[in-house]
Amino acid sequence: MSDKKAKKTKIIEPRVLKGFRDSLPAQEIPKRKIINKLETLFSTHGFVPIDTPALEYTEVLLGKGGGETDKQIFSFQDNGKREVALRFDLTVPFARFLAAHYNEVALPFKRYHINKVWRGEKPQKGRFREFYQCDFDIVGADNAEADFEILSMMNTSFSKLGIQNYTFCVAHRGLFNAFLKHLDVIDESGEILRCVDKLRKIGEEEVKKQLVDITGSSEKADSILSYITKIDGESFLETVERLSALAGNEIEHSQRIKDIYSYLLASGIESHFTFDPSITRGLDYYTGIVYETFLDDLPSFGSVCSGGRYNNLASLYTKQELPGVGSSIGLDRLLSALEELDNNVIGTSSSSDVVVFNEDAKTYAYGNKIAAALREQGLRVDHYLIKKKLNQQFKYAETNQIPFGIIIRENDEENNTFTLKNLNTRNNEDNLKVEDAVKLIKQGI
Amino acid sequence: MSDKKAKKTKIIEPRVLKGFRDSLPAQEIPKRKIINKLETLFSTHGFVPIDTPALEYTEVLLGKGGGETDKQIFSFQDNGKREVALRFDLTVPFARFLAAHYNEVALPFKRYHINKVWRGEKPQKGRFREFYQCDFDIVGADNAEADFEILSMMNTSFSKLGIQNYTFCVAHRGLFNAFLKHLDVIDESGEILRCVDKLRKIGEEEVKKQLVDITGSSEKADSILSYITKIDGESFLETVERLSALAGNEIEHSQRIKDIYSYLLASGIESHFTFDPSITRGLDYYTGIVYETFLDDLPSFGSVCSGGRYNNLASLYTKQELPGVGSSIGLDRLLSALEELDNNVIGTSSSSDVVVFNEDAKTYAYGNKIAAALREQGLRVDHYLIKKKLNQQFKYAETNQIPFGIIIRENDEENNTFTLKNLNTRNNEDNLKVEDAVKLIKQGI
Structure with a gap:
């Protein structure tokens, strides 16, 4: 069907069969x-x-x-x-x-x-x-x-x-x-x-x-x-x-x-x-x-x-x-x-250990590098894809139960550093290197 | 159906539908x-x-x-x-x-x-x-x-x-x-x-x-x-x-x-x-x-x-x-x-790294302990379940592409030792402790 036809198609109710369910x-x-x-x-x-x-x-x-x-x-x-x-x-x-x-x-x-x-x-x-x-x-x-x-x-x-x-x-x-x-x-x-x-x-x-x-x-x-x-x-x-x-x-x-x-x-x-x-x-x-x-x-x-x-x-x-x-x-x-039973093996449904926030297209590639370096250390790392207000990015982290965020500030790229934010305590640690951040994230501090 | 009826039932051909297949x-x-x-x-x-x-x-x-x-x-x-x-x-x-x-x-x-x-x-x-x-x-x-x-x-x-x-x-x-x-x-x-x-x-x-x-x-x-x-x-x-x-x-x-x-x-x-x-x-x-x-x-x-x-x-x-x-x-x-492409990530279809052989009901429980200790060290360990001639147990290892076997000899249990057999070279290492065996198996020697 062409785009034109698609627009005319009436909406199909996105239902599933009785007794079946999606797994979110x-x-x-x-x-x-x-x-x-x-x-x-x-x-x-x-x-x-x-x-x-x-x-x-x-x-x-x-x-x-x-x-x-x-x-x-x-x-x-x-x-x-x-x-x-x-x-x-x-x-x-x-x-x-x-x-x-x-x-x-x-x-x-x-x-x-x-x-x-x-x-x-x-x-x-x-x-x-x-x-x-x-x-x-x-x-x-x-x-x-x-x-x-x-x-x-x-x-x-x-x-x-x-x-x-x-x-x-x-x-x-x-x-x-x-x-x-x-x-x-x-x-x-x-x-x-x-x-x-x-x-x-x-x-x-x-x-x-x-x-x-x-x-x-x-x-x-x-x-x-x-x-x-x-x-x-x-x-x-x-x-x-x-x-x-x-x-x-x-x-x-x-x-x-x-x-x-x-x-x-x-x-x-x-x-x-x-x-x-x-x-x-x-x-x-x-x-x-x-x-x-x-x-x-x-x-x-x-x-x-x-x-x-x-x-x-x-x-x-x-x-x-x-x-x-x-x-x-x-x-x-x-x-x-x-x-x-609040079983601790299944734990939370957290999607990632940390998310790299995205405020500026100029530092997106640098954010990718940080993400890759953190993954090398065994962390699960998400990278937020849209330049939005930080508050909206915090909300994304909350829905996905991600406990830490990374904010890239001016001069961070040339110093190879970044800010780590604990999204529960809202505490910031500035000017961190990858190895410091890994320790804090693994300790949950 | 009762057992009697089951015995009378005619054999059903174990076929699958066209285009479908079992995964071995x-x-x-x-x-x-x-x-x-x-x-x-x-x-x-x-x-x-x-x-x-x-x-x-x-x-x-x-x-x-x-x-x-x-x-x-x-x-x-x-x-x-x-x-x-x-x-x-x-x-x-x-x-x-x-x-x-x-x-x-x-x-x-x-x-x-x-x-x-x-x-x-x-x-x-x-x-x-x-x-x-x-x-x-x-x-x-x-x-x-x-x-x-x-x-x-x-x-x-x-x-x-x-x-x-x-x-x-x-x-x-x-x-x-x-x-x-x-x-x-x-x-x-x-x-x-x-x-x-x-x-x-x-x-x-x-x-x-x-x-x-x-x-x-x-x-x-x-x-x-x-x-x-x-x-x-x-x-x-x-x-x-x-x-x-x-x-x-x-x-x-x-x-x-x-x-x-x-x-x-x-x-x-x-x-x-x-x-x-x-x-x-x-x-x-x-x-x-x-x-x-x-x-x-x-x-x-x-x-x-x-x-x-x-x-x-x-x-x-x-x-x-x-x-x-x-x-x-x-x-x-x-x-x-x-x-x-002979890809090395999928590697072999080996079922286990090592199999504990079974020659004597008296040492079966000891064999279990060795298997458990080797698993603690990250190895995939099988335990052969039937007392059969060793040659038949070797054949089992071969079909499952298992490279090493463990043989338990007299006095092994009291000394907490065993024999490791490299099933490719047929070479035996006697009187081994768990930590020695782990090294040899991981090195593939």
Whole structure:
């Protein structure tokens, strides 16, 4: 369209779809910080990044789907009449990826994947249709070492993100299934675990009622309730021993849990872990340990990181057996939580450490030189682009949460100096050299 | 579905849609490196990150669209019967973002946006339907300083990515329009610039033929051809003076170009810039400088970074005037180019600097401690998870391009030592402490 037509075009309302949102710098700066921290963490621990298409064949994505997934997936017909959908999580695409690239990766394969997923669920407070997930998994090792390494990565992640108080609630689906078998209700295991998974949401009484319906026995319902009830004061290993007895002196799974726990002890991080038999995770594919993560200071916030061991995940796409264990952090939800907690790692959304003000076209090139020199010293430096009154430039710094400004005065260029202004205290330091300014800015003085 | 049903399910072929692809670690590791380098660069230069939804109302995205965009956009009807589409570029969503959040940002607004876009174009070698773009723009400053800052960021980006030989070809659409007006063919400007834009593709003869058709005059076609032809040996400023004369001694735009050039000179980066009047960029919305970037060592590769000044981009969504200037790097294409150039910044796709081997469950916890200590020293450390023969563990290291391995021998734990193996030379250093190993690994010995 030509300029003439453009002027006649009626204004289009700049709206976004329901459940979608723009990410402004105030949200995006801390989000990038978290993502960069996690990326550094994974890549220093032998985990490698992958990515998969946002859009896939609906049939491929829904392979494992139950009714819930079907309803929530964003699916369409493309111009070639193909049924396609946006990925719903990063787990199913990973299973498909493994089946497709089995011969191109070395096992055990440790991968992380941080990217967007889409869900058609009804938008509500804190729940959006587009959000970031951060998944990390180890495939090709069905042992306590792999289980431990995922738990340890979870702990390192939370610790490096500057979160103080968090609890990893661990349980074991193999042990739970052994118990259900011992109780002779294993055929109802799917219904039972989905019912138990709702304990925190619907309460014990309602769970009991549903369990009676499912098992047809008040006694069995009581047994299940007793199994899933955490006893205050009981230690991690005491709980495992008690549950193992309830499961008919089950050995294999309880030994695995004990081995994992011995590694947690050896690395001194055991205090963050508790065995909580009410954790079952609704999804069918888990076969070993499962876990959810709660922030002690935001108990009503729900789990911010969860996962478990799945030994048959890729079986829809390949006959190759690929045992895996992994975890998923809901990044956008974690970010909201960190904001509520005034977390010091995400800190402010300050765009820069210092801004070079601009009062005179003649000194603009000199301002560029100062900016470049400060950047060489590791500072984040903005340069204001328009010759405006200083007060208006101060306002720009304020909106962008920039704590320092640089003013160039007469003779500064020939002396290779400048004035540093602390924009909080409004204090000026005149005739500074770059190295002096760097010290003051880094000290926040 | 229950486990029983899962076993009966027939295998689903793990295929992806035509034009889409998985990103394996060998591709994703260098891509993350480039993205992280660019993010660091932007955030140290006062640019802030934003994000917008992948999916938007088709009507909003196609607002500015010509026929080409309409054909290539991935559009669907969602379950609520809304016409929706995947974003085609990061420019249109940015214009919509600006109109929506005008009051929430401080001008001049410097933003970067690195994320995926989708196009339905026919897949061909090196062209995919899903790819990453990296856009950076300055909105709210229509002056030489803003134009210069974008050009300077382009130069810093290429230089920090370790690219040696590159040329930014700059032209000016305002000057070109002044010339077309002087030639009395301004009403055909749209057709003319799209024709001229194809010069590299279809050659001078065909361009001439089309220009005669458009202008109805062989003389005018020759004038235009003469304007867009770069003269060997002519300097940047000489070209600008000559074109300004051809445009009837045009002053305003040529002065802007001279001011920009003076800043390029002052910062000592002018040698990477050439004034090339054949650069017009096909899109209608450009109003000032425009540019494309070519890699001198891969001349046939086409432009890897392009953009320009647009003073009315957001006018579809708001009456607010928002002059902008920006640039866009095609990240996936740049990555292919860097691979062809054996670029040393992306380097190898090595997953880790060193891997701790695992021969004995008894020393697994000790291995964890060594790994943690090495990570404290800034190394990327993997820990092999399965007790297997060392030869098989060496193979794992080789696939992941890990140059060093750590072997734990008898008595190592009590002495707090280990053996470091250089996996290229197969040389062993026994009884090492962490600090000795760090030195050897960092030196690559």
